[in-house]
Amino acid sequence: MAIDMKWFDEMEGRIPRGGVRTRFAPSPTGYMHVGNLRTALYTYLIARHAGGRFILRIEDTDQGRLVEDAVDVIYATMRRCGLTWDEGPDVGGPVGSYIQTERRDFYKKYAELLVEKGLAYYCFCDKAESAEDSGNFERAEDPCRALSKEEAEANVAAGRSYVIRQRIPEGTTTFHDAVYGDITVDNAELDDQILLKSDGLPTYNFANVVDDHLMGITHVVRGAEYLSSAPKYNLLYEAFGWEIPTYVHCSSVMINDPETGAVRKMSKRHGDPSYEDLVAQGYLSHAVVNYVALLGWAPHGDIAEQEFFTMDELIAAFDIAGISKSPSAFDMEKLNYFNANYLRGLSPEEFAREAEPWIRRTVKNEAYDAAAIAALLQARCERLSDIPEKVDFFDALPEYGADLYTNKKSKTNSEVSLEMLKQTAPVLSGLDDWSQDSIHGALVGLAEKLGVKNATLMWPLRIAAAGKAVTPGGAVEICRILGKDETLRRMELGMEKLNG
RNA sequence: GGCCCGGUGGUCAAGCGGCUAAGACACCGCCCUUUCACGGCGGUAACACGGGUUCGAUUCCCGUCCGGGUCACCA
Numbered sequence: 001m002a003i004d005m006k007w008f009d010e011m012e013g014r015i016p017r018g019g020v021r022t023r024f025a026p027s028p029t030g031y032m033h034v035g036n037l038r039t040a041l042y043t044y045l046i047a048r049h050a051g052g053r054f055i056l057r058i059e060d061t062d063q064g065r066l067v068e069d070a071v072d073v074i075y076a077t078m079r080r081c082g083l084t085w086d087e088g089p090d091v092g093g094p095v096g097s098y099i100q101t102e103r104r105d106f107y108k109k110y111a112e113l114l115v116e117k118g119l120a121y122y123c124f125c126d127k128a129e130s131a132e133d134s135g136n137f138e139r140a141e142d143p144c145r146a147l148s149k150e151e152a153e154a155n156v157a158a159g160r161s162y163v164i165r166q167r168i169p170e171g172t173t174t175f176h177d178a179v180y181g182d183i184t185v186d187n188a189e190l191d192d193q194i195l196l197k198s199d200g201l202p203t204y205n206f207a208n209v210v211d212d213h214l215m216g217i218t219h220v221v222r223g224a225e226y227l228s229s230a231p232k233y234n235l236l237y238e239a240f241g242w243e244i245p246t247y248v249h250c251s252s253v254m255i256n257d258p259e260t261g262a263v264r265k266m267s268k269r270h271g272d273p274s275y276e277d278l279v280a281q282g283y284l285s286h287a288v289v290n291y292v293a294l295l296g297w298a299p300h301g302d303i304a305e306q307e308f309f310t311m312d313e314l315i316a317a318f319d320i321a322g323i324s325k326s327p328s329a330f331d332m333e334k335l336n337y338f339n340a341n342y343l344r345g346l347s348p349e350e351f352a353r354e355a356e357p358w359i360r361r362t363v364k365n366e367a368y369d370a371a372a373i374a375a376l377l378q379a380r381c382e383r384l385s386d387i388p389e390k391v392d393f394f395d396a397l398p399e400y401g402a403d404l405y406t407n408k409k410s411k412t413n414s415e416v417s418l419e420m421l422k423q424t425a426p427v428l429s430g431l432d433d434w435s436q437d438s439i440h441g442a443l444v445g446l447a448e449k450l451g452v453k454n455a456t457l458m459w460p461l462r463i464a465a466a467g468k469a470v471t472p473g474g475a476v477e478i479c480r481i482l483g484k485d486e487t488l489r490r491m492e493l494g495m496e497k498l499n500g
Numbered sequence: 501g502g503c504c505c506g507g508u509g510g511u512c513a514a515g516c517g518g519c520u521a522a523g524a525c526a527c528c529g530c531c532c533u534u535u536c537a538c539g540g541c542g543g544u545a546a547c548a549c550g551g552g553u554u555c556g557a558u559u560c561c562c563g564u565c566c567g568g569g570u571c572a573c574c575a
Binding site: 025026027029059061062064065163180183184185186189190191194196197198199201203204205207208223224225226227228229230231249251252254256263264265291294295296298299300304305307324325326327328329330331333334335336337338340344378379380381390407409410440443444447453454455456457458459461462463466468469470471472473474475476477 | 502503504505506507510511512513514515522523524525526533534535536537538539567568569570571572573574575
């Protein structure tokens with residue numbers, strides 16, 4: 001076979017030079033792992049911090065795992081998280097295509113180049129061929145044998161399926177990682193790695209190296225699970241004579257298994273939440289991004305104690321030196337804390353907009369003002385999904401026991417509560433102005449007149465109005481939203497209950 | 501199991517030879533208060549272990565233990 005060196009020269013000529021270029025290269029699985037999101041974020045931040053370019057590349061070389069619309073999930077997730085890319089499948093760029101299956105010819109040519117150089121070889125693997133139908137590619141004991149160039153060409157010409165493997169030389173390989181430092185491994189640990197699969201598509205490792213090179217990637221950011229395959233990359237770069245990029249491996253995101261208590265890598269397969277799951281549970285993207293940024297990275301210097309960051313602040317503060325080597329555990333409690341803060345940081349209007357759909361899950365009665373309910377909720381929920389249960393009493397007064405009327409701190413019991421409700425009913429009934437201030441003023445005035453604590457008067461009223469020991473907002477707020485008629489009706493029910 | 505990488509409170513973490521070892525979440529008190537929250541104040545809690553090196557180790561080196569990752573025609 002003839003190698004057209006002019007083609008390679010042309011490819012090399014297209015590679016952008018100068019400036020930082022990073023890439024996020026997910027495979028389209030249909031959802032975004034928390035770990036992946038964090039890797040994407042760090043990758044983005046490294047590029048933006050340096051004023052460089054951030055590239056999105058789709059790694060879809062695994063035909064068996066293709067998921068429909070999965071690429072759209074990636075786009076949507078990254079946009080919602082504020083990770084905008086400068087080059088990618090949809091926006092194009094100087095070194096496209098940005099979808100690996102559309103680059104299959106490139107990989108094949110580069111693999112053949114290595115064969116030509118004597119650094120890789122064809123092999124024909126009967127066992128693999130027979131296993132192809134079942135889709136189960138078991139590792140053969142003696143999978144391949146190197147053939148002479150003539151034999152190989154004859155086989156290829158005869159249409160036999162084949163793979164191309166790289167010859168791994170003897171010795172040791174050392175590579176440098178920006179967070180882990182120098183790592184050396186014995187090449188004996190490495191197998192002759194497959195570059196091109198029998199379906200003509202490249203393996204992940206090979207496609208990565210070829211693409212990162214051709215796309216001019218300067219910083220290869222990825223999860224630490226790839227740390228042990230990194231030496232293979234160097235061997236590939238060396239075989240081609242290419243410049244080795246800066247590696248930035250990020251430790252894994254772990255999770256404490258709620259069932260077993262064991263710590264393990266976070267994964268969708270074990271039922272751990274993905275980004276999409278978190279959003280569905282009522283977490284704000286910015287809260288997730290902020291939290292995840294701090295999971296495995298910490299700011300240095302005079303902002304070492306800062307924990308809330310806007311994206312611009314992250315861009316300014318992010319540095320590779322702050323990335324930690326040890327794996328960190330995803331803590332839902334702390335995410336809750338971040339989310340609660342972001343929720344409170346919203347303007348009342350923004351919060352109401354976010355909250356309304358959740359409020360309306362249990363509050364179907366349009367007479368009850370969603371914005372007013374939202375106002376009570378803003379300081380009281382960590383996740384939007386906490387909302388429906390908290391406001392269910394508006395539509396339907398729960399069945400509740402008379403014991404709820406007894407509260408030590410408010411100095412109430414059944415008798416006291418009944419008396420308070422009896423005193424309160426005519427006062428509220430006579431109120432023309434059903435506003436917050438008006439109701440509050442009337443109640444406080446009555447408490448003073450009766451010589452009781454505000455709480456002693458308010459507690460029974462709130463229980464009668466809501467039928468729950470804990471509610472968002474107090475008696476005044478709830479009555480105000482319920483409206484005068486409904487409030488008085490519920491008070492009647494309460495008094496009946498207390499009369500036994 | 502081989503190889504690789506880690507190890508500061510329950511969790512996230514600062515620290516980068518000399519500190520009463522930060523801060524945050526969670527937890528526990530107190531204050532505020534119309535319940536609960538929010539907010540404010542305070543508290544409990546950590547350098548895995550054993551050897552070195554050093555005047556001095558959480559910090560450097562070695563071993564042990566523990567944890568994780570990886571050993572695919574998956575990424």
